[in-house]
Amino acid sequence: MKTIILAMSFVLISLGCSPKKENPKAAQQKQNHVKPIPPNRYNVGFLIMNGTYNTEFTAPFDIFQHTRYRDNIKAMNTFTVANTLEPITTFEGLRILPDYDYTQDGLPAIDILVVPSAEHHLDTDLEDAQLLEFVRKVDAKALFVTSHCDGAFILAKAGLLDKVVSTTFPSDIEKYRKMFPQLKVKDSVLFVHDGKYITSAGGAKSFEAALYVCERLYGAEVARSIAKGLVIDWNLQALPCLIPQ
């Protein structure tokens, strides 16, 4: 009986979410989510937009999503948030359907915010007041706020990094220092953890910053196990990083 009710609920939810069944705008206004959100997990929101770089988005997404295949830990719900439910196009040209629209109501509480780099994080995205306001609002209640590569420019512009040490994409460090002269900036590291903020150099090193979060939350053994699933030999002690706390 339970199975039948569950199956029926699934069908109803599926119908409710499908943009093919009714006017898409009406569907959006009705329901701002497409994924079930299991309780007793960390909610991890990935801020994506047109121009998001694939790797800095999928590397931490995979590390965090894979936590749900480890026993006896408070795993993570991973989902994407954008300023639309229409497909966004990444820098490399993938078309991805966001899970949530942050300009609408109905967003789950976000425990960990991930800001991957995007093409316009050094220019037009910094002028997007709604984006910056969303980041500030999530920051106020988040456990961790993380950036990869130029995502740090968004956090800095939102005013979140003034009191902590941070880093960004190696080739953009000088621009970062120039644009935000009040910041304490560390170069030549894979990532920096200060307060609730973890800023990463990005690129393929985005895995390491995400694994560090896992080691903090779940311990070294779980981090090593998740790393192994992605053919990474994990040893935090061997990494060039800055962990002031």
Add this chain to the structure above:
Amino acid sequence: MKTIILAMSFVLISLGCSPKKENPKAAQQKQNHVKPIPPNRYNVGFLIMNGTYNTEFTAPFDIFQHTRYRDNIKAMNTFTVANTLEPITTFEGLRILPDYDYTQDGLPAIDILVVPSAEHHLDTDLEDAQLLEFVRKVDAKALFVTSHCDGAFILAKAGLLDKVVSTTFPSDIEKYRKMFPQLKVKDSVLFVHDGKYITSAGGAKSFEAALYVCERLYGAEVARSIAKGLVIDWNLQALPCLIPQ
């Protein structure tokens, strides 16, 4: 006038591609592509499906897509192919709109085929005759055919790897040997290149196999430059890999 005609064409094309405006199946039959395909480039097709693992898909996608920002080389057009134009859902839960449907006509010629791992590459995907036939058809004319992680199971099942050395995801090597006892399998390497086939251990090491293809096609300097953009220190000579040729 030219601008007006271009704008009108764009509107018409947009209408034609949008599944909201008409029956989606009819739209698919009308136009099996969404990306312009510039000439004088290598066409690189990424075979995606429900259950594709993000990293093994986006790591080589990014390396190859970034070739177009390097001067004086025959860069790559990167696009996705699936058995549908409807969104596929990756193993980690991203919903991605494929660029081409391989069950329809109108696919561009593929010079390099990339087969990232997917959830059912050890079971149901191996029974998908249409998938295997597509892989064989592309293989017949391709310059390189590459797999990441369990993608090797698809190539092996299609009968492409019988005469070459290959590898797969470290934890699945024994299953691979057992399922395909005729194969010459190499373990404990990041990737193997033999003939036109490059098979990779996958995970985060998918970057390395893709960078190797770039080094073969464009030389070490271009490979190092693309690697740097993804915060990877590239040195082919230092990597555990097998290149019989």
